[in-house]
Amino acid sequence: MSEEKRYITLSEAKEMLEKVNEERELSYEQHLALQHAQKFGKLSPEKAREMAEELKKIDVVNEYYATKIADILPTHPDDVRAIFATDKIVLQLSQMEQILEIVRKYL
Secondary structure, eight states: OOOOOOOOOHHHHHHHHHHHHHHSOOOHHHHHHHHHHHHHOOSOHHHHHHHHHHHTTSTTOOHHHHHHHHHHOOOSHHHHHHHHHTTTOOOOHHHHHHHHHHHHHHO
């Protein structure tokens, strides 16, 4: 049986952890994850997912990259390049501009 991977944004993780925290005490690791998500999850879960869906319409952006972009909210081309650098993906200037334009809409 294979498990399907689904990437979620920090904002979505924050929402999930806050709900669990209302029902029971979080583990130490979950508490740290919640603190991190509260500090760095800048968009609402709905806006973050909406942005990720819009980003996935760009050829080079899959669900993983869309989620990372929604978490990091890059505002400069170098920030966008850094997100894709680990997989040695070279973006075209037009793709980078599309990404930054979408991010600007949600800031």
